[in-house]
Structures are given as C-alpha cells and as structure tokens.
Amino acid sequence: MLLCVSVSHRTADFDLLGRLSEAVTASSATTLTEDGRARGAVLVSTCNRVEAYLDVASGADTSIAESTLRGLAGAAGLAHDTLRERAEVMVGAPALHHLFAVTSGLESLAVGEEEIAGQVRRAYETARSAHTTTPELDTAFQRAAKVSRDVRAATSLGKAGRSLVQFALQLAGTRVTDWRQTRALIVGTGNYAATTVAALRTLGVSQLAVYSLTGRAERFAEKYGVRAEHDLRDAVASAEVVITCTNTYSVTVEDVPDDARRTIIDLGLPRNVDPAVGRLPGVELMDLELIATHARLPMLAPDATARVLVSSAAGAFAAEQIAAPAIVALRRHVFDALDSELTRLASKSVPAEQSAAVAEALRHFAGALLHDPTQRARELAAGGRVANFEAGLAAVFGIDPAALEGSVTPLRRPAGQTPDAGIAEA
Numbered sequence: 001m002l003l004c005v006s007v008s009h010r011t012a013d014f015d016l017l018g019r020l021s022e023a024v025t026a027s028s029a030t031t032l033t034e035d036g037r038a039r040g041a042v043l044v045s046t047c048n049r050v051e052a053y054l055d056v057a058s059g060a061d062t063s064i065a066e067s068t069l070r071g072l073a074g075a076a077g078l079a080h081d082t083l084r085e086r087a088e089v090m091v092g093a094p095a096l097h098h099l100f101a102v103t104s105g106l107e108s109l110a111v112g113e114e115e116i117a118g119q120v121r122r123a124y125e126t127a128r129s130a131h132t133t134t135p136e137l138d139t140a141f142q143r144a145a146k147v148s149r150d151v152r153a154a155t156s157l158g159k160a161g162r163s164l165v166q167f168a169l170q171l172a173g174t175r176v177t178d179w180r181q182t183r184a185l186i187v188g189t190g191n192y193a194a195t196t197v198a199a200l201r202t203l204g205v206s207q208l209a210v211y212s213l214t215g216r217a218e219r220f221a222e223k224y225g226v227r228a229e230h231d232l233r234d235a236v237a238s239a240e241v242v243i244t245c246t247n248t249y250s251v252t253v254e255d256v257p258d259d260a261r262r263t264i265i266d267l268g269l270p271r272n273v274d275p276a277v278g279r280l281p282g283v284e285l286m287d288l289e290l291i292a293t294h295a296r297l298p299m300l301a302p303d304a305t306a307r308v309l310v311s312s313a314a315g316a317f318a319a320e321q322i323a324a325p326a327i328v329a330l331r332r333h334v335f336d337a338l339d340s341e342l343t344r345l346a347s348k349s350v351p352a353e354q355s356a357a358v359a360e361a362l363r364h365f366a367g368a369l370l371h372d373p374t375q376r377a378r379e380l381a382a383g384g385r386v387a388n389f390e391a392g393l394a395a396v397f398g399i400d401p402a403a404l405e406g407s408v409t410p411l412r413r414p415a416g417q418t419p420d421a422g423i424a425e426a
Contacts, residue, residue, distance in 0.1 A: 004099065005054075014269065018271055020072060032054065037060065042133060093318045104116075184200050188245040188272070209221075209239065210228060213249050251274065253277055326390050
C-alpha cells in the first residue's frame with residue numbers, strides 16, 4: 001500500500017521547505033526504511049515540495065507517518081510538531097492519485113510544468129540506486145510517468161510547453177522593455193539552467209551569460225552557445241536580468257555592485273539569493289514565494305481534461321491492485337494446469353519440434369483464455385465488486401485468492417519491458 005507524507009507550498013512557507021530540501025539527501029530514503037515498518041521509500045524534493053512515498057503493509061497504522069515526519073524534522077533541525085502541522089498524509093488511492101497529479105505537473109507552481117516529471121524520475125532513480133524501492137513503488141512510479149506523458153499529449157498543458165522558468169520570465173516581462181536588448185545572466189548550471197537558456201532565447205535574448213562557482217561555466221557555455229563569466233560580481237554588474245539555478249551557493253548583497261535597475265529571479269529551494277538583496281536600490285527580487293502568489297491566478301488554472309485523465313488513471317491503477325490477488329490466483333490455476341499437461345507431453349515419445357509447437361500453441365491459448373476474465377476482474381474492482389469475481393473463482397474452480405495474501409505483488413507489465421522503461425522518457 002502506498003503512503004505519502006507531503007509538505008508543499010500549499011501547507012508551508014518556502015523557508016521551511018528550503019530547510020527540508022537541504023536536509024533531504026541520497027541516504028534519506030534508506031533512513032526511512034531502517035525500522036522495517038516501511039518496505040520501501042522514495043523521497044521527492046522539488047522547488048515547491050518535499051514528499052516521502054512509502055510502501056507499507058495494508059492496514060498499517062499512522063505511526064509510520066509520524067515516524068517519517070520525526071525523521072525529516074530531525075534532519076532539518078525542525079520541531080516535530082511544527083512539521084506535523086504543515087504536512088499532509090495520504091494513504092492508498094489518494095496517495096496514488098497525488099503521485100500521478102504531481103508527476104503530471106498539476107500540483108506545480110506553474111501548472112503543467114514539464115520539469116517536474118524529470119525531477120520525480122531522478123528521485124525514483126536515486127531510490128533505486130539506494131535499493132529502497134519495491135515492486136509496488138516501481139510500478140506506481142512507472143505508471144505515474146506514463147500518465148504524465150498521456151496528459152501532455154492529450155491536453156493543452158503539453159501544447160503550451162509550460163515550465164516554471166517560462167512562468168517566472170512571463171512575470172518578469174512586465175519589468176522588461178525589450179527582451180531582445182536585454183542582457184541576461186544565469187547563475188548556476190543545475191537542472192533549470194538549460195531550460196532557462198531555451199526560454200530566454202524564445203523571448204529573443206541574445207546577450208546571455210552564465211556563471212558557476214563549481215567551474216562548469218565553460219563547458220555549459222560551449223554546449224549552449226553562451227558567454228562564460230568568471231567573477232560573479234562583475235557578471236551581475238553587466239546584467240539587467242539575473243536568474244539563479246543552483247543549490248550550492250547564494251547571491252549576497254556583496255555580489256550586487258551598484259544600484260542599477262535590475263530584476264533577479266530566484267528559482268532555488270533552498271533560496272539562491274539572500275532576501276536582503278531584494279531591499280537594495282534598483283533591485284526587484286522575484287523568489288518562489290512571489291511566483292507562487294501569482295500562480296494562484298484563475299487564468300493559470302489547470303486544464304480540466306488533465307484532472308480527469310489523472311483521476312481516471314489513478315482509479316484504473318487502484319482497481320488493478322485490488323484485483324491483483326484474484327487475477328494472480330486464476331493465472332496460477334491455469335498455468336499450473338498447463339505446466340502439468342506440458343510435463344505429461346514431455347514424457348511421451350513426441351519429436352522435439354512437434355512438442356515445441358504444441359507447447360507454444362497451448363501457452364498462446366492460455367493467454368487468450370485469461371484475457372477477458374482479467375479485464376472483467378479489473379472492471380468489477382473499479383466498481384467495488386471484486387468480491388463477485390472472487391466468489392465466482394471459488395464456485396467454479398475452488399480457488400481462494402485470500403490464500404495468496406501477502407505473496408502477491410502488483411501485476412507486472414509485458415515481458416521484455418525493463419523495470420524502468422516506463423519512466424526513462426519522462
């Protein structure tokens with residue numbers, strides 16, 4: 001069963017989110033599974049949320065969520081009660097629906113932003129590398145990636161090519177006379193940097209520079225055709241718009257050399273820019289908190305079709321999980337009978353070529369035979385009537401799905417698809 005503990009811009013301020021984000025490391029997911037109550041964990045940290053997705057036993061009590069919050073609070077140096085008041089806990093179908101909505105960009109500051117799917121994918125891959133995922137989490141995150149692609153393909157969200165960077169630049173556009181004549185600086189070469197280059201070029205910006213304290217500016221500049229800067233203060237001095245895309249250092253008052261009119265956009269969590277910079281003469285600082293305020297405007301409401309797609313996908317996936325024990329029980333019954341017949345065939349003096357052809361035909365027949373009952377089980381589960389299907393199995397075949405409880409993992413996708421094939425393209 002999926003359990004989600006979420007702290008986002010809807011429930012907490014960005015300073016608290018920044019401290020949480022800073023505390024979340026690659027080893028954090030491992031820490032959440034150490035007591036053995038959570039079978040697996042994936043930690044997602046983005047510009048507006050920190051969330052823990054846990055695979056827990058069905059019927060698990062809320063103490064697991066409390067333990068998770070206590071661990072996150074301790075890592076961030078926060079009081080447990082402070083974090084608990086600002087956290088949302090979702091279990092089962094609501095947690096799954098939330099994961100699908102987050103991955104599809106419906107819970108982002110800029111609704112429908114494209115970067116979020118990649119951020120969720122990287123969080124999932126980090127958890128896999130740390131060996132904290134489970135088949136249940138694998139399947140849920142792979143399906144979330146597919147839903148995200150379906151939403152982008154079928155709605156205006158995908159057609160708009162939305163991103164947090166584009167939204168921030170749209171807001172900044174009211175302060176810019178002519179983007180084509182504007183000198184822009186990107187501070188950092190992180191995940192948003194490449195998106196920022198593309199967004200600025202779409203606006204017509206040609207005077208574009210990049211600065212990185214980590215020494216990556218030259219390589220980034222060569223790759224994207226921009227100018228590399230080697231001194232932050234000088235770089236800021238020559239720019240009219242500054243966009244920060246780093247999580248390793250901050251722009252301070254000392255880095256802003258004069259009182260020239262300048263717009264600075266801080267996309268970092270934790271903050272990339274000292275709030276004191278915003279109080280300097282001539283500087284307008286746009287941080288995530290300001291961007292979030294504007295993101296609530298009605299004109300930026302998500303496409304209703306996207307909400308329907310996410311809800312439908314979450315419902316279908318939940319139905320699959322509910323129906324899984326019964327479907328697996330039926331498949332096991334049929335395949336056990338098939339294996340028995342193939343064993344009997346092998347004991348006879350049948351030419352190998354003929355035996356192989358018969359085995360292939362029987363396996364194909366078994367698959368075709370199971371298709372309609374499998375679909376019917378999912379439909380009944382979606383309508384809350386999976387008990388009818390289970391009763392039919394008991395009456396006709398003497399099958400008891402409950403006997404498999406605890407040994408059935410979510411139904412796998414077709415053979416030949418790798419565990420992360422569904423999420424690699426997100």
